[in-house]
Amino acid sequence: MANHLEHISEKSTHNNYGIDKHIGHNIEIFFRKFWISLILSIPVILYSDIFQKFFKWAPPDFIWSSYMPLLLSSIIFFYGGWIFIIGAWREIRSYLPGMMTLISIAISTAYFWSIYAVFAHEETLFWEIATLITIMFLGHYIEMRTIGGTQNALRELAKLLPDTAEIIQNDKIKTIAVSELNENDIILVRPGAQIPADGKIIDGESNINESMVTGESNPVFKKKDDFVVAGTINGDGALKIRVTNIWEKTFLAWVIHLVNEAQMSKSRLQVLSDKAALFLTIIAILWWLITLTVWLLVGANINFAVARLVAVLVIACPHALGLAVPLVASISTTKAAQNGFLVKQRIALETARTIDAVLFDKTGTLTKGEYGVIDIFNTENHTKKEVLELAASLNLLSEHPISKAVLTEAKKQKLSLKEINKFEALRGKGIKAFVGEKEILIWGFTLLESNNINVSTKLSKQIQDAGKKWQTIIFVIEDKILLWAITLADVIRKESYEAILQLKEMGIQTIIITGDWENTTKWVSQELGIDKYFAKVLPHQKSEKIKELQALSLKVAMVGDGINDALALTQADLGIAIGAGTNVAIESAGIVLIRNDPRDIEKIIKLSKMTYSKMIQNIFWATGYNIIALPLAAGIFAFKGILLQPAISAIFMSLSTIIVALNALLLKNKNLN
Structure with a gap:
């Protein structure tokens, strides 16, 4: 059953965030591809011209060594980069080009240009391709680790159910798998054990820890006829419970289902950020074309122009913007x-x-939507507890909601009831019984008037005040002498x-x-x-x-x-x-x-304000980052020697996404109390 609920909790995981939606791979695949790409990238970097010039070092020379960067980069491109190309195809097919589209164009342009450059004896971009793909994997791995934390709460909810339950059959206790439980089964829940299914207590009482399911920090006292929820923890008493709901019908499954639905729905801000991400993708592609055209027109070599093109496409990836709202929303729900x-x-x-x-x-x-005792007005020398004790004794055998309210108040005050005899329910009028030799009546106001029962001035004033509040009043009469009045009302x-x-x-x-x-x-x-x-x-x-x-x-x-x-x-x-x-x-x-x-x-209002604030912060960061980063990547300050290599662009893009994710995670630590 717990595994079944975990499946429910994860149904929406792959629909909430860009990486999972576009690629469909898990975090372990990214981690493995990162290490393999990193290992293959090291020789590519060592044999790159920029590394050799900077460190004034020549790598070992052997037959076909000049083609080794091509070979290793091809493996990295098809083994690692293929994930991004598949993601791009899915984006384009759904008419929503985004991060994967830009990365795919970038690495494909760099790769196929470099193949041409090898045979045309031009400068290649193999080390940029290798480091770019490797850094992208590392960035996505860190991001997915961060995002994964937002789903832990739901997974923890799904794990609340035990694997087994103790069922009572023919006065014998047998341990079975929770998945074998059926409605109306009788189960035993021992002190300290988790309750395996929704049900109604038929015997026993205990304090139940509902904190993980309802958020209630204090244990909730439960007794016979009270309902309990699957996944909560029994306190200090043994309980016999009749199962009412199993599987998807449990309250816990309903909670998980609603949270999943909320995480898959969209707010106004998310719709706005999705449109902004699509707009940014289009801007990036246009900026790419402008960058390539301008550099070629001013006489830059093709290698430099392609490098600028790749840097622009990578740094402009709208992933941070696409993640800015849904991640915050997921955490908040x-x-x-x-x-x-x-x-x-x-x-x-x-x-x-x-x-x-x-x-x-x-x-x-x-x-509360139920009657409760508000006050007791007495005319004789008796305490309120004595009045309530007597009234509760008579009401013990009545099913009327007012009777139940009187009994509930007596139980709350732990009063002991008196022995009664000759009980009689006076239909539509009240109840009558004897306590010892004394006749006790509990009537409403109408019977007082029709039987000419005298009401003192003091009590009459108290009754009028209660009537103004539209409280229900019952009167306790002993041997035809009015002694007390009890007021009841729907309890606030x-x-x-x-x-x-x-x-x-x-x-x-x-x-x-x-x-x-x-x-x-x-x-x-x-x-x-x-x-x-x-x-x-x-x-x-x-x-x-x-x-x-x-x-x-x-x-x-x-x-x-x-x-x-x-x-x-x-x-x-x-x-x-x-x-x-x-x-x-x-x-x-x-x-x-x-x-x-x-x-x-x-x-609710506090969380709404916190959520909105985090969303705005993330959108502001993701948008502002692109406004500054795009011109830098295009080489607008190249005349001052300021250039962003494609690999550096990849680092900036990954950092931008990680910053957005970490900022969203700060919401988890906010206190709503």
């Missing part, structure tokens, strides 16, 4: 996954830095407070847009310090509200989790879906929050 959010479309991440306003759906986004995520504060500090407007009632929305808005809210908004009206904001020249992000948010997520400049939301919402969004943590929105 992988970094996003490591920090708890998935970039589905690169253009979405690029847009995030420009956002002026963030609209939040309320339920399930800023709130504690992370929401910090998320709103972060956005405000960034100067971004925050807005709630929801179909919920005015009072509830107003209370949540005031509680969180939201700038504005729209309540009782229907799904199609949400997208209309976004259009209104966009008409005010605001760049709008929408954060939601439900089907009713799909239109709004699509209409917004940036759609952000909560990972626990519906598939429709996730499909409509450009970015998905894996951890359902609204604080990650700040990280």
Whole structure:
């Protein structure tokens, strides 16, 4: 299974960068060709005229020694240079001439001119050919090593799954390969072991380390009926898990798939850099023709003119420009996954830095989308814990969402429940039971009025305040005497407070847009310090509200989790879906929050700004380099003795590409917290 996921993680590797796309070879091939070319280049250099003149040294003379540079250079050209020629053919066939085309023209021109020069007794360019190809291999090897690091994070994700799993069959534990697991199998995961498949806990509880999958740094407590994710690490408790997803259906495979898709998509800047790279290729070819023509017209010998031609073609290779954006984008999408959010479309991440306003759906986004106990109002001499203990005891046998909320709060406070008898669910009214000899009722407000239960002035005031916030209120009655009131509401995520504060500090407007009632929305808005809210908004009206904001020249992000948010997520400049939301919402969004943590929105904006900055730096460097380098390679300062030999041009071109790659890699060390 791990190998299968590694295959998924590498599906896009050969589509992201120029070298792999055009050539299709791996790093080991470049390394081997570099060493063979280097060894063959040494005799070629030793027998070159420039080496002999500079060091005043004559190499050994033997039969056919004058043809040795031709022989060795031919081997280097066809063994090493053939890779570039194949790459050029692929570029031309796809109507996208680029780096390979320029290098191929350069080495082919130099090679065939040198063959002619041997028999015409002219000066050859064999040592330039040999060193040029060798340096190109070295530069590409270093570059590919650098680029390879950007894929390590995905490969590490793919390796998270263990090779084996312990399956429970007929009360016996058997070890099998993970690839043999099926849905609904029961597996045992021991403390400290990796979870081999997505599943639901049917027995046990533990703290789960989800950091590698969701980016959550703290262990997450999981108990019976909670779902766990393949690739996460079990903590201190043994778990029995029913398998729900295997293979490509696992959450981990989905993460890898989305990151790959994002890395293969293109942002506006990448489209721009691709066009610039194509434009630069055309300029280089025109510059080559101008250079050759001018030098021949001013009376330079053909050997000098060809050398200038080769230098121009090599130094003008647009590889650094072509790599400037996609490498940064690849690193940023992988970094996003490591920090708890998935970039589905690169253009979405690029847009995030420009956002002026963030609209939040309320339920399930800023709130948990489930009832929680807000407060307990008591009229007698009892503590809140005693009230909650009694209420939870009665609610133990009820399936109502309110009952579950009361029980959850009691469990959170580790309260022990009382023994009850004669339990009765009063359909649509409440519940009744006896605790010892006392009759306990839990009712809603309507039953209070119809049964003439007196409410104290103090409690009445507290109930009115809770009602203004549209909180749900249940009443605990003992022997027909009202003792306590418990208020419940959709619980605001504690992370929401910090998320709103972060956005405000960034100067971004925050807005709630929801179909919920005015009072509830107003209370949540005031509680969180939201700038504005729209309540009782229907799904199609949400997208209309976004259009209104966009008409005010605001760049709008929408954060939601439900089907009713799909239109709004699509209409917004940036759609952000909560990972626990519906598939429709996730499909409509450009970015998905894996951890359902609204604080990650700040990280999205930070990463967007960092990514854009790195892209601009790389484009500026790659473009500026060519503006300066092309005239030098053409020999514009030759009258001052400043000339760039083809081999030196190759070094500069390789260094330019490596600088772009290293600058992109600096993004990996940036902290988003």
